[in-house]
Amino acid sequence: MLYKHLKSLILIIPTLTIGLWEYVRHSFLLPYISMDLGNWLAPLLVFLVTMTLLRKLFAKMEVLQEELQQEREAKAALEERENIARELHDGIAQSLFLLSVRLDRMDRMDRNGSGMNDSLRTAYQNLRKTVYEVNEYVRQAIAGLRYPVTPASKPWMESVQRLVEEFRRDTGLSVVLLWSLSEQRLTLKEKVELYSTVREAMINVYKHAGAERLWVEGTDRGDRGWRCEIRDDGAGFRRSDPLERGEGFGLAMIRERADKLNWSFTAARDGEHTRVVIEKEERW
Known part of the structure; x- marks a missing residue:
């Protein structure tokens, strides 16, 4: 049931209840119920309807409001995660990619005979592996941020x-x-x-x-x-x-x-x- 329908029912039901009661009382119950007793029974009847039917409608409306608030919070969280992922991609990830490209260029120069000694080549390989691992961690972080928190969200x-x-x-x-x-x-x-x-x-x-x-x-x-x-x-x-x-x-x-x-x-x-x-x- 939609939120606006619940509000309409909450407003209409008391009016319909008192109107129906007055019609039945004046049309069928006047010989049996005095005016004073009927006046006392009218608010009592409205109170009983409110405590039974309207309480359920109010509870349903509160549940809908809670779900709406949770959806808003989830949407805000996803938007924030997307913004962080975009900043990582445009900043750190791009810089690491350019650094890896330069390291690849150094590797090609070494294979073409630039003459790295063994210790320098070992240090270079360790640096290249470290850059690659950091780049991988950043890209996984970006993927984790862009991936929805709940499987049903996307x-x-x-x-x-x-x-x-x-x-x-x-x-x-x-x-x-x-x-x-x-x-x-x-x-x-x-x-x-x-x-x-x-x-x-x-x-x-x-x-x-x-x-x-x-x-x-x-x-x-x-x-x-x-x-x-x-x-x-x-x-x-x-x-x-x-x-x-x-x-x-x-x-x-x-x-x-x-x-x-x-x-x-x-x-x-x-x-x-x-x-x-x-x-x-x-x-x-």
Whole structure:
């Protein structure tokens, strides 16, 4: 029942009650009830109606007001989280990205013979890993802030679709989303981590593969669990082991995340495509 309908009923019911009582009293009860007794019974009847029916209506109106206040607070919280996420993205995340680009440039210069000694190269690799980890933490924080607090407030699939659309717009790559994995199969933590995994794999394709097309596929395998695959038509890995030092920081972070959640992770070349696959097997 709508809030305005409740207010109307609360205002109308006492009037209808006293009007109906006076009609019945004057039409049918005058031979049996005196005027003085009828005058006393009128407020008593209104009081009884108020204590029974109107109290329930007032309680219902209070519940609606409470729900409305909670919705306003939740909306304000989501807006504030979105503002914080935007500030992180436009500030810290962008700075870390530029720093990682410069580190990648230093790495290419070293491979081309700039001549880092062993200690300097070790320090450089540690710095690069630290920057990457901080960047990953910031991006996870942004994803956590943008992700709704309650699962019912916004479908998780909408976040995945928005990720693909933004990536397609920012990079110009052709991205095909094939997703049949129900979000009910994932816990809240798994949703956040799988979202970060897909994003990281897509960024790796853009930065390293030189691909023209990218496929993102999520499959519900029923009793066997689920499967998520990011596939591209790029150049593939420079080394036989894609997690070898100097190439696989992004993939290493994906593998670490998968290990923490007991997911299986594979990254391999298959014909003309490179596949990064995350799977979860159900155990009964």
